[in-house]
Amino acid sequence: MNLTPTDVTMHGCLGISADMLERAQVRRVDDVEASDLLGMKRERLAGVAYPYVNPTTGKVRTHRVRRDHPDIEGGKPKDKYLSPVNDRKVLFFSPGCAALLKDTSVILVVVEAEKSVLSVACAGERVGRSVLSVATGGCWGWRGRIGKTEDAAGVRVDVKGPLDDWDHIDMKGRTVVIAFDANAAANASVQAARRALSRELTQRGATVRIINLPVEAGVNGPDDYIGKHGPESFFALIDHAPPVAADVVIHRASDVPDERLEKQFGGRLVRGSGALVAGPGDGGKGMFAVSVCSAFTTGAPFPGETKRRLPVNVLICVTEDSMGRVKSRLRAAGADLSRVYFVEGPEVTRGGLTMPSPMMLDDDAGAMVRHAKQLDAKAMFLETVVEHFGDRSGKTRRSTNNEAEVRAALAPFRAVCATAGLFGLGAIHPRKSTDGGVDDSISGSAAFRNVARSVQHIYRDPDDDSDDPVRLLFTSKANYLAKRPSTLRFRIRSWDEQLGMPCQCHAEDCGHEGRLVWEEELVDDRKAEEIWQQIAEQKRARRDVAVENAEKFLNGLMQDGVIALTPKEIFKRASDEGISKAAVIRAKEELGLVSVKEGFPADVVAWKDGGI
Numbered sequence: 006m007n008l009t010p011t012d013v014t015m016h017g018c019l020g021i022s023a024d025m026l027e028r029a030q031v032r033r034v035d036d037v038e039a040s041d042l043l044g045m046k047r048e049r050l051a052g053v054a055y056p057y058v059n060p061t062t063g064k065v066r067t068h069r070v071r072r073d074h075p076d077i078e079g080g081k082p083k084d085k086y087l088s089p090v091n092d093r094k095v096l097f098f099s100p101g102c103a104a105l106l107k108d109t110s111v112i113l114v115v116v117e118a119e120k121s122v123l124s125v126a127c128a129g130e131r132v133g134r135s136v137l138s139v140a141t142g143g144c145w146g147w148r149g150r151i152g153k154t155e156d157a158a159g160v161r162v163d164v165k166g167p168l169d170d171w172d173h174i175d176m177k178g179r180t181v182v183i184a185f186d187a188n189a190a191a192n193a194s195v196q197a198a199r200r201a202l203s204r205e206l207t208q209r210g211a212t213v214r215i216i217n218l219p220v221e222a223g224v225n226g227p228d229d230y231i232g233k234h235g236p237e238s239f240f241a242l243i244d245h246a247p248p249v250a251a252d253v254v255i256h257r258a259s260d261v262p263d264e265r266l267e268k269q270f271g272g273r274l275v276r277g278s279g280a281l282v283a284g285p286g287d288g289g290k291g292m293f294a295v296s297v298c299s300a301f302t303t304g305a306p307f308p309g310e311t312k313r314r315l316p317v318n319v320l321i322c323v324t325e326d327s328m329g330r331v332k333s334r335l336r337a338a339g340a341d342l343s344r345v346y347f348v349e350g351p352e353v354t355r356g357g358l359t360m361p362s363p364m365m366l367d368d369d370a371g372a373m374v375r376h377a378k379q380l381d382a383k384a385m386f387l388e389t390v391v392e393h394f395g396d397r398s399g400k401t402r403r404s405t406n407n408e409a410e411v412r413a414a415l416a417p418f419r420a421v422c423a424t425a426g427l428f429g430l431g432a433i434h435p436r437k438s439t440d441g442g443v444d445d446s447i448s449g450s451a452a453f454r455n456v457a458r459s460v461q462h463i464y465r466d467p468d469d470d471s472d473d474p475v476r477l478l479f480t481s482k483a484n485y486l487a488k489r490p491s492t493l494r495f496r497i498r499s500w501d502e503q504l505g506m507p508c509q510c511h512a513e514d515c516g517h518e519g520r521l522v523w524e525e526e527l528v529d530d531r532k533a534e535e536i537w538q539q540i541a542e543q544k545r546a547r548r549d550v551a552v553e554n555a556e557k558f559l560n561g562l563m564q565d566g567v568i569a570l571t572p573k574e575i576f577k578r579a580s581d582e583g584i585s586k587a588a589v590i591r592a593k594e595e596l597g598l599v600s601v602k603e604g605f606p607a608d609v610v611a612w613k614d615g616g617i
């Protein structure tokens with residue numbers, strides 16, 4: 006350590022020990038050394054350099070220099086602290102804190118300056134309190150450049166957001182105390198920065214409290230307060246700091262950034278919002294999603310279009326299929342696999358087996374936004390949306406039939422798409438019943454349809470009863486269009502990747518992967534309501550035949566108006582003849598049969614004609 010006695014004394018007055026300075030690798034630099042560190046040529050750069058160390062690797066990433074003789078402007082020091090030119094912002098962590106990053110029982114104290122971090126760390130050691138402290142390097146220093154993206158004109162621009170360093174710290178369930186400098190009491194910018202940081206950390210699961218340092222002579226930051234009043238007094242402030250009160254946020258319309266409406270695939274997908282695709286398990290919605298993702302990664306025109314786009318990266322969260330299975334489908338669809346990123350949660354152990362967990366929206370929304378921006382992703386697909394509802398622990402359970410809970414569950418999906426600027430698409434299953442209109446066809450609450458900005462449906466063409474039926478993609482909702490897009494036709498074919506055409510094997514077990522192939526006669530004139538009515542009538546006809554067969558079955562069992570069998574025996578015999586329980590119950594109602602009960606408590610021992 007090359008600090009002068011004056012340096013050590015100055016830090017000592019703030020409660021920072023010489024040992025802590027050595028652990029933090031704080032050192033004195035002259036003009037030449039400071040110029041090298043900062044990448045600038047300027048007079049009077051000499052001072053004290055504070056290394057910014059990666060908390061997990063121990064590697065020094067950058068420095069900030071506190072100048073001995075800063076410039077004076079308006080009677081106040083100017084540029085007292087300097088960072089390297091064009092340097093990417095990082096947080097300043099207390100030395101040796103790696104073990105505390107994952108321990109959510111340890112309080113996190115967020116301050117502005119490096120000296121405050123070291124002072125808080127020393128204070129904790131003196132009173133036997135385990136504490137993790139970080140400095141933001143200014144009230145807004147917790148945010149910065151985190152990536153690059155393209156603006157509406159195709160120009161590469163910076164992406165701003167919370168620093169990646171926050172990901173080092175587990176926040177869920179942790180108490181965080183924001184202890185910015187005393188000027189927060191009168192400085193609107195500091196207050197705004199503190200509120201914004203509080204919201205960010207709260208979204209990550211932390212319980213945030215705020216310390217308002219008393220305004221008194223000689224006290225600016227927490228280090229000054231500790232030096233003047235001691236560690237016990239500072240931790241008394243921490244222990245009595247009130248939780249942040251929730252408050253509404255007001256935005257002046259003129260201050261809200263403009264948002265260009267960017268549509269893809271004929272408006273079926275809109276950037277910054279989520280769309281749903283619904284259909285039965287064998288309808289082809291998974292193949293459709295793979296086809297869409299493939300087109301995004303290659304820039305190939307969507308069906309009905311001729312203009313190519315710039316290829317982009319996509320995120321895919323799978324649950325029902327494996328990553329390997331989806332990869333094979335992507336390859337068959339011609340995707341650029343280097344632009345596809347699968348997302349899964351951390352490993353969990355169930356029944357003695359360690360396995361990956363799915364991405365969970367309540368736990369991982371913030372991470373999804375950060376990774377999307379870092380990877381410059383532009384689209385996201387959730388295989389079966391409801392599989393990503395709630396949190397990984399299972400404490401937050403969402404009923405898919407409750408509108409308020411569905412809206413709450415979908416809120417992170419909408420927020421991820423909006424914040425990261427993604428074209429969002431999620432798969433969802435339909436209701437088993439076809440009663441009602443196409444608007445009622447999605448399984449669960451109507452909130453699924455209400456929240457989604459676009460709803461697509463994929464079903465086999467009810468007019469095609471062949472073994473290789475045409476599938477229909479039709480739209481029942483498109484919020485951002487004057488009229489809904491046309492219905493499109495496709496088939497699913499086994500695909501020979503080497504030949505780039507449907508395989509000629511003509512065998513069920515040929516081994517070629519399936520691929521969505523759009524029909525040459527692409528557009529179907531039918532609208533969603535018309536197609537749905539056909540599907541419902543077709544299913545109703547099949548159901549009527551099933552009930553008719555069940556009626557014949559029950560009449561065959563009846564003697565003198567009585568079926569002398571228990572319901573269990575009736576259902577068993579019906580099942581043996583390929584008749585469903587639902588059809589038998591419906592046939593019972595149609596025939597006017599009633600249950601015959603005996604004993605106490607009563608048991609149903611037979612069915613009989615209600616007119617007897």
